Amino acid sequence: MSDPSRASIDVEVRYFETDAMGVVHHANYLVWFELARTRLCADSGRHYADIEADGYRLVNTRVEVVYRRPARYGETCRVACWIDTIGSRSLGFSYEVSRDGQVLVTGSTEHLWIESESGRPCRMPEPYRVPFLRLAGQEP
Amino acid sequence: MSDPSRASIDVEVRYFETDAMGVVHHANYLVWFELARTRLCADSGRHYADIEADGYRLVNTRVEVVYRRPARYGETCRVACWIDTIGSRSLGFSYEVSRDGQVLVTGSTEHLWIESESGRPCRMPEPYRVPFLRLAGQEP
Amino acid sequence: MSDPSRASIDVEVRYFETDAMGVVHHANYLVWFELARTRLCADSGRHYADIEADGYRLVNTRVEVVYRRPARYGETCRVACWIDTIGSRSLGFSYEVSRDGQVLVTGSTEHLWIESESGRPCRMPEPYRVPFLRLAGQEP
Amino acid sequence: MSDPSRASIDVEVRYFETDAMGVVHHANYLVWFELARTRLCADSGRHYADIEADGYRLVNTRVEVVYRRPARYGETCRVACWIDTIGSRSLGFSYEVSRDGQVLVTGSTEHLWIESESGRPCRMPEPYRVPFLRLAGQEP
Numbered sequence: 001m002s003d004p005s006r007a008s009i010d011v012e013v014r015y016f017e018t019d020a021m022g023v024v025h026h027a028n029y030l031v032w033f034e035l036a037r038t039r040l041c042a043d044s045g046r047h048y049a050d051i052e053a054d055g056y057r058l059v060n061t062r063v064e065v066v067y068r069r070p071a072r073y074g075e076t077c078r079v080a081c082w083i084d085t086i087g088s089r090s091l092g093f094s095y096e097v098s099r100d101g102q103v104l105v106t107g108s109t110e111h112l113w114i115e116s117e118s119g120r121p122c123r124m125p126e127p128y129r130v131p132f133l134r135l136a137g138q139e140p
Numbered sequence: 141m142s143d144p145s146r147a148s149i150d151v152e153v154r155y156f157e158t159d160a161m162g163v164v165h166h167a168n169y170l171v172w173f174e175l176a177r178t179r180l181c182a183d184s185g186r187h188y189a190d191i192e193a194d195g196y197r198l199v200n201t202r203v204e205v206v207y208r209r210p211a212r213y214g215e216t217c218r219v220a221c222w223i224d225t226i227g228s229r230s231l232g233f234s235y236e237v238s239r240d241g242q243v244l245v246t247g248s249t250e251h252l253w254i255e256s257e258s259g260r261p262c263r264m265p266e267p268y269r270v271p272f273l274r275l276a277g278q279e280p
Numbered sequence: 281m282s283d284p285s286r287a288s289i290d291v292e293v294r295y296f297e298t299d300a301m302g303v304v305h306h307a308n309y310l311v312w313f314e315l316a317r318t319r320l321c322a323d324s325g326r327h328y329a330d331i332e333a334d335g336y337r338l339v340n341t342r343v344e345v346v347y348r349r350p351a352r353y354g355e356t357c358r359v360a361c362w363i364d365t366i367g368s369r370s371l372g373f374s375y376e377v378s379r380d381g382q383v384l385v386t387g388s389t390e391h392l393w394i395e396s397e398s399g400r401p402c403r404m405p406e407p408y409r410v411p412f413l414r415l416a417g418q419e420p
Numbered sequence: 421m422s423d424p425s426r427a428s429i430d431v432e433v434r435y436f437e438t439d440a441m442g443v444v445h446h447a448n449y450l451v452w453f454e455l456a457r458t459r460l461c462a463d464s465g466r467h468y469a470d471i472e473a474d475g476y477r478l479v480n481t482r483v484e485v486v487y488r489r490p491a492r493y494g495e496t497c498r499v500a501c502w503i504d505t506i507g508s509r510s511l512g513f514s515y516e517v518s519r520d521g522q523v524l525v526t527g528s529t530e531h532l533w534i535e536s537e538s539g540r541p542c543r544m545p546e547p548y549r550v551p552f553l554r555l556a557g558q559e560p
Binding site: 160161166167168170171174192197199200201202203204205206207208 | 440441446447448450451454472477479480481482483484485486487488
Binding site: 295298302307352 | 436
């Protein structure tokens with residue numbers, strides 16, 4: 001086992017994402033997490049859009065976010081994402097949003113593999129097993 | 141021909157919808173327009189969700205919005221919607237957002253009937269013809 | 281001590297809130313939570329907009345959401361909110377989103393009282409102490 | 421007079437931006453327009469955040485969008501923005517969203533210069549006159 005792979009993206013704060021307090025509204029960090037998760041999946045050679053095309057979904061079952069410092073319009077933030085748990089039917093991701101090396105927000109999400117047609121939970125589909133285990137730093 | 145039917149809904153400003161200027165961000169009015177349009181369609185006896193279940197879509201082809209005065213958190217606005225043009229394959233809606241009788245924003249949208257399966261434009265589906273002509277104030 | 285007061289609001293799913301899975305995107309529940317929290321504060325006789333006008337902010341420091349079942353366009357959901365913890369400088373709220381009595385999503389948020397001018401944490405401002413203790417079911 | 425300067429940015433479609441039709445919801449293009457406008461202003465040497473810090477606002481007074489083809493999750497779009505009219509108190513911008521050279525969406529926005537303190541329209545502030553005339557391709 002080695003450290004999990006991290007995807008890092010730079011996100012420019014959108015005016016639309018600010019609120020009347022003059023800072024990024026707290027709901028938008030979930031959207032940034034998703035962007036970083038998309039990049040991490042793409043890094044494994046499988047875009048999340050492929051997962052859907054293959055007949056599966058990774059449904060969000062839990063989200064936790066801790067807010068330390070706000071981000072503002074005019075700033076660009078770095079969002080890192082990595083896998084922290086792999087279950088037989090589930091995946092857990094962790095996130096860190098920072099600006100100039102200072103941590104603003106951290107979080108985690110849990111997801112369940114679902115077969116689109118039946119809408120029922122399923123085992124991690126075979127074509128994703130090795131790529132995701134590699135991302136997680138676990139030798140398959 | 142008579143006046144078109146108007147649907148009116150009350151929308152409470154969401155904190156999420158405000159921006160760093162302390163007012164509702166201009167993109168959100170399109171979302172409010174859509175809420176009022178949903179209500180107008182429902183008033184005809186056909187929810188927009190039925191249109192999709194029946195295998196059709198009403199795709200947005202054009203939007204125009206004029207902003208006169210801002211709305212703020214803590215306020216509730218009234219959004220009115222009515223049909224202003226019916227073509228053989230298209231529909232046009234108009235909108236007015238007001239607060240305490242004062243007009244804040246006006247707008248219009250144009251839509252095309254699309255058959256979901258083929259993705260191609262089509263004539264207004266028969267089950268919608270009479271209800272929509274009635275909404276438009278045109279005797280069928 | 282008695283049970284905390286609950287505010288309940290009905291939220292009609294907006295088309296804008298759905299995603300390509302055909303369900304409400306998970307980030308939107310934070311926006312619904314905020315709407316219900318706004319109503320709960322208003323029920324205490326103090327609108328959240330007053331808090332800002334008085335020179336204070338209730339800043340989000342933590343969010344947790346558990347997703348059980350999805351909501352879809354065409355549906356109306358009930359969102360309940362109540363206070364579950366009151367600290368000297370903090371407030372904790374809990375939430376439940378349901379549809380026809382079936383629980384879809386639950387969650388909690390933690391907030392810190394901030395003095396707007398200094399940007400620093402402060403004790404719960406005196407004018408809010410009694411109303412919020414009453415909301416929490418704690419006799420002041 | 422020469423051609424106006426164009427700012428071009430690449431925008432990766434966010435899952436959050438898709439709707440139940442499986443495409444980018446039409447309201448999000450206003451947000452993309454704003455991102456490209458931010459970049460164009462930054463290219464002039466003046467970030468839009470500076471305008472606010474200097475005590476001014478560029479308030480949206482009108483928006484028009486024409487939708488030709490949809491964008492989908494998994495795609496990256498190019499958004500171009502340029503100034504098309506400069507009035508003594510107003511600015512007009514045009515936009516084009518494309519993917520692989522194919523135009524998806526076009527639009528325009530109109531803005532009014534506002535003095536933040538008074539909330540009243542004002543002439544284009546002196547420090548912005550030359551940079552914006554240059555962006556517009558008009559020799560100052």
